[in-house]
Amino acid sequence: MGKINENTRSEVKEIVYKFFSEECEVDVSTISENTNIITDLEGDSLMFLELIEIFKKKYSLNIELKTIAKYIIRHPVETIGQLVDTQMLMIEHENNLVNL
Amino acid sequence: MNNRILITGLNMITSLGLDLESSWANIVAGKNGVKPISLIDTEGLQTRIAGQVPDSFEAYSAGFVKKRMADQTTRVTKMCYVCAREAVRKSLIEFDNFDRQRCAVVLGVVNTANNSAEKGTTSKNRILKGMNNAMSAWISLEYKLLGPNFTVTSACASSAYAIGIGYDMIRSGAFDIVITGGADSLINREDIEGFNELYALSVNNDPGKASAPFSADRDGFVIGEGAGIMILESEKSALRRNAKVYAELAGYSLTSEGYNIMAPMKDGEGICHTIMSALKNSAVKPEEVDYINAHGTSTMLNDLYETMAIKKVFGERAYRIPVSSTKSMIGHTVGAAGVIEGIVTVMSIADGVIPPTINLKKNDQELDLDYVPNVARRMDVNCAISNSFAFGGHNATLVFKKYM
Numbered sequence: 001m002g003k004i005n006e007n008t009r010s011e012v013k014e015i016v017y018k019f020f021s022e023e024c025e026v027d028v029s030t031i032s033e034n035t036n037i038i039t040d041l042e043g044d045s046l047m048f049l050e051l052i053e054i055f056k057k058k059y060s061l062n063i064e065l066k067t068i069a070k071y072i073i074r075h076p077v078e079t080i081g082q083l084v085d086t087q088m089l090m091i092e093h094e095n096n097l098v099n100l
Numbered sequence: 101m102n103n104r105i106l107i108t109g110l111n112m113i114t115s116l117g118l119d120l121e122s123s124w125a126n127i128v129a130g131k132n133g134v135k136p137i138s139l140i141d142t143e144g145l146q147t148r149i150a151g152q153v154p155d156s157f158e159a160y161s162a163g164f165v166k167k168r169m170a171d172q173t174t175r176v177t178k179m180c181y182v183c184a185r186e187a188v189r190k191s192l193i194e195f196d197n198f199d200r201q202r203c204a205v206v207l208g209v210v211n212t213a214n215n216s217a218e219k220g221t222t223s224k225n226r227i228l229k230g231m232n233n234a235m236s237a238w239i240s241l242e243y244k245l246l247g248p249n250f251t252v253t254s255a256c257a258s259s260a261y262a263i264g265i266g267y268d269m270i271r272s273g274a275f276d277i278v279i280t281g282g283a284d285s286l287i288n289r290e291d292i293e294g295f296n297e298l299y300a301l302s303v304n305n306d307p308g309k310a311s312a313p314f315s316a317d318r319d320g321f322v323i324g325e326g327a328g329i330m331i332l333e334s335e336k337s338a339l340r341r342n343a344k345v346y347a348e349l350a351g352y353s354l355t356s357e358g359y360n361i362m363a364p365m366k367d368g369e370g371i372c373h374t375i376m377s378a379l380k381n382s383a384v385k386p387e388e389v390d391y392i393n394a395h396g397t398s399t400m401l402n403d404l405y406e407t408m409a410i411k412k413v414f415g416e417r418a419y420r421i422p423v424s425s426t427k428s429m430i431g432h433t434v435g436a437a438g439v440i441e442g443i444v445t446v447m448s449i450a451d452g453v454i455p456p457t458i459n460l461k462k463n464d465q466e467l468d469l470d471y472v473p474n475v476a477r478r479m480d481v482n483c484a485i486s487n488s489f490a491f492g493g494h495n496a497t498l499v500f501k502k503y504m
Contacts, residue, residue: 023168044168046228 003059004092012055012087016080019051033081048077055087063094071097105267106503108343109191109331110443111183113283114430115151115324118160119186124447126429128476130456133430134307134322139287140217146296146303149310150287151324151431153179172228173238176213179327180235180283185242187329191343193277195243198337202275204247205236206266208258208282210435217288239279247275253435255490256395257354258282259328260438260498264352266332276337284435285325292323298362302398309459311432313396313425314403314471316462321397324431328439330446347446348503350483351382357493364401368409370495375413375485378497384483386414389421391454391484393445396425397432406487407467422479424457424472438488442498445486449502452480 021028024041037043052068055061068090077083089097110120115133117123126133133151142148157179164182165173173181195203214230228234233251240249252261259282266278286292295301302310302320311322338345355377357370364370379386394406411418426444427433433440448454453476460473481502488496 025167042166042168046172047168 004088008091009084009088012091013084015054016051016084016087019054020047020080023047031080033079033084035080036078037080037083038078048083051083051087052090055091059091061091061094063090063097067095067098071100103271103273104335105270105349106333106335106338106343107330107346107349107446108333108338109187109193109329110346110446111187111190112326112328112440112443113153113157113179113183114326114433114440115153116430118154118157120443124444127426127444127455128453130458130474130476131429132307132458133324134311136307137287140289145289145292147292147301147323148305149307150322151326151433152287153325169238172225173234174212174214174218174229176283176285176325176327177229177234177238180207180281180329181238181242183281183283183327184239184279184329187331188243188279191331192341193331195245197341198276200244200246202247203243203245203277204266204269204275205240205245205249205279206262206269207236207251207280208254208260208262208435208438209235209251210253210255210258210284213285213288215288215290217285235283254494255492256432256434256437257488257490257494257496258435258438260442260486260488260496261354261494263330263332263349263439263442263498264354264496267349267352270332270334276334278332279329280332281327281329281439282436283327284433286323286434287325295323300399311398311428312459312461313394313398313428313457314407314464314467315460316464318398318400318403320399321427322431324427324433326430326433326436326440328436328443330439330442345503347449348501350384350499350501351378352496352498353378353381355495357495359493362491364405364489365493366405368405368407368412370493371406371409371487371489372412374495374497375409375487378485378499379413382499384499384501387417388483389414389485390479390481391445391448392421392423393441393448393484393486394423394425395487395489396427396457398425398427402489404466406489407469410469418469420470422454422472422477423469424455426455428458428460438486438496438498441488442486442500445484445498445500448484449481449500453478454481
């Protein structure tokens, strides 16, 4: 808790967009909230795990992978926008994510 | 049921070229693809030469393999994937026009070569790089195929086994297309030391002499590496899309020797049984065979026993059938050998030319067949066989015919 400020969402968004742009070799301008990670970017599930590690380090998050997995089962992430939203919730709620 | 199995796509990556056309042209020309190893530091190794795929593969593969995949795959997996991409492209297969549940991938793979030769190896992606089903999985993913994709492992006969299994899958009527083949590399310190310990590798480091199948001065095989893809398609499907047909896969035989983990059964009895079974399964008479692409490893026992087996199967006619070893030019590509040599056999039918056995300079009194020494031969080939034999007693013979 308390790790969110007015700049956090834009920071998260920038990291996510840059990550997918580099890993999928696409121009960042072609990525939007509605971009599908699998069908549009040919991404894979490992990318989500790699991003989790990036955000855990950057925001010193206390969150277990099983917590995230439980949340994702109930709230699947398919688009870049959903991914940014999920990362924001992780930062905001950490292990309490499971109770959402 | 008349369900003939046709070969409608081919490609190979070898030490003599990064595609079918260049590899085949150099094989017909009798070029030697064995050179000093540059992939790894060979300091202290007994064997320092191999049939290594050209260094230009790395730049070539970048045109096919995206960053994400590149990070998750080994060099050998990339070879197989690139090889398959080009085979599919040249076959003009449009999978959108197929029922993808009737399209499969079956590869012969010993391992993905996730070893010390792999540049920049870290623990990251270790599992994805090392899983033995990686090659078939990546090909299946590329084309979103929904039939099975899996890997067969039987050492040096692996990709020949894959081709045989692919044949049965189409023959059963359940599949229209099976992408078969495989890729392999033993160019790493662990494997070279391991095979040296078994006295299996040549310790002659002269590339012009080391891989010398059927020659009196042979002293073991030379390591090779590469990939091969053979697309098998039902006749009905191939005719429907007016596909180019290279040849027909008439049948095959897979056998076990039940004899020894490393040595072939004495006097070539197991090899003889395999060839005879393959001909019988293919409804081909021995007198119909025009060419034999031998396993021909350049080891003492294999070349002797394979020769003895050919004499037993073909009798007096054995002396008039051209027999050649592709390994003399590209070394032993192990898991990929069955498919690469199968492709060479198919091309001998398609182009009417029999590739030579190079480095055949000293006659061995016991080896007295026509090994097509050093120079290719123009000849109409209607039927040819390709042999693969492996540690563990895994034998395979594939039978190919001109499609008429």
